[in-house]
Amino acid sequence: MSSEGIFNEIVKRAKASWPDDRDMQAHCISAEKEAFEELQRLDFGEYDALKQELIVAAKEVVDSWDDILDYVQSEYSAFLALRDLSTDGIDVATLDAWKREAADNYPDHYEVQLDCVKSRIQKHFSYLKRVGP
Secondary structure (H helix, E strand, O other), rough: OOOHHHHHHHHHHHHHHHOOOOOHHHHHHHHHHHHHHHHHHHOOOOHHHHHHHHHHHHHHHHHHHHHHHHHHHHHHHHHHHHHHOOOOOHHHHHHHHHHHHHHHHHOOOOHHHHHHHHHHHHHHHHHHHHHOO
16 A cells, blocks of 8 residues: 555544544544654564564554554564573573474464563473472
């Protein structure tokens, strides 16, 4: 969709949401337009295709561009954290297996994947504390 089409969508949604309040319409239009423009400026570098995937996924659950921006930023942050996650005391192969399991169970939901892997790490160390050295 073109930028003009996006802007028309934003205006239409603002008018539908606030039919009798021009100030709120203007506020919503401004906030969404700013969020859309910020989203366009986000540079995902080598993961640029992921940016588009996250936008599509966001549009399945939220409508406004400020919510889409929040979703994309949050998921991308989780993606990077998951990619870079390492933990002393857990070998790379085990950690990679947990990451693959989380990805298989929750494809394209990086925050959930990250939470799952962190939970596995926590359970692992809790178990080690119980059984001792």
